[in-house]
């Protein structure tokens with residue numbers, strides 16, 4: 690006997706209507722194949738008539754869901770900067786470390802927040818609103834239109850507002866590109882942010898602390914910084930791929946993925962180590978190189 694499936698609540702409601710001569714007091718079970726009962730035929734035509742109502746209800750729910758997620762992530766972004774500003778003001782951590790931790794955590798927490806948005810095709814645009822608002826915030830403060838000392842102190846090296854228009858703004862643009870063009874169903878965007886936020890951020894912290902042995906072709910960078918970027922970038926990338934595959938967004942072939950991520954991490958690390966920072970900010974060169982290498986490696 691063919692497997693039977695419970696019909697949805699709306700079908701149950703329709704099946705009970707007197708028009709079909711049924712007095713189904715409990716949800717009917719229906720075979721999913723040929724034995725379509727008059728109730729189901731009625732159900733199908735009734736469903737077609739009601740589909741616009743169902744789809745508009747689903748759309749409204751998705752929009753409310755995504756608006757809520759956007760507000761929550763925006764609040765998280767604001768709270769993150771405020772928290773590190775407070776830690777710096779109370780001399781719990783030095784300003785340079787505070788800025789780097791904001792660099793590392795902002796983007797990675799943003800990527801980790803993507804699953805709280807709905808499954809609708811428009812969800813990525815709601816998520817993109819977060820870096821967009823923060824980008825505008827950086828421009829407004831960077832142009833000193835209405836300077837916010839908390840943001841300037843937490844995100845700049847020397848406390849000059851115009852600094853916001855360089856590294857931080859490129860950083861937020863990289864988040865915007867990843868969410869708009871790659872989102873949850875491609876490994877490319879999340880790996881590029883793992884390398885820019887996690888890898889490059891750790892390179893700075895480890896390089897400043899342990900970077901006595903400088904790179905032969907770039908005395909401003911060190912082996913400790915670059916090796917740290919490769920290792921942390923690799924494991925953070927793998928962690929994000931595992932996170933998204935365990936949630937069902939990605940289907941990863943782990944036999945080949947470790948090698949591919951290692952290659953992409955190496956490419957990003959080499960690019961970051963090049964003496965080109967004065968011409969091209971790391972927050973442009975690293976995500977661009979990672980996106981290219983990851984797209985060539987994974988193909989989607």
Ligand SMILES: C/C(=C\COP(=O)(O)O)CCC[C@H](C)CCC[C@H](C)CCCC(C)C
Nearest residue numbers: 765766792795798799820823844856857860
């Ligand atoms: C300090 C930052 C970049 C500087 O980079 P570099 O010059 O040191 O290479 C990071 C700037 C972060 C920005 C002000 C806030 C971005 C928030 C993000 C879009 C959303 C985070 C949400 C999450 C839930 C906290």
Ligand SMILES: Nc1ccn([C@@H]2O[C@H](COP(=O)(O)OP(=O)(O)O)[C@@H](O)[C@H]2O)c(=O)n1
Nearest residue numbers: 889892893896897900909910911914915971
């Ligand atoms: N590969 C690296 C990267 C950074 N660093 C150290 O971290 C400092 C800041 O690096 P950076 O100029 O790339 O900083 P961001 O552009 O990432 O903010 C450098 O001046 C080095 O002291 C390193 O030693 N090795």
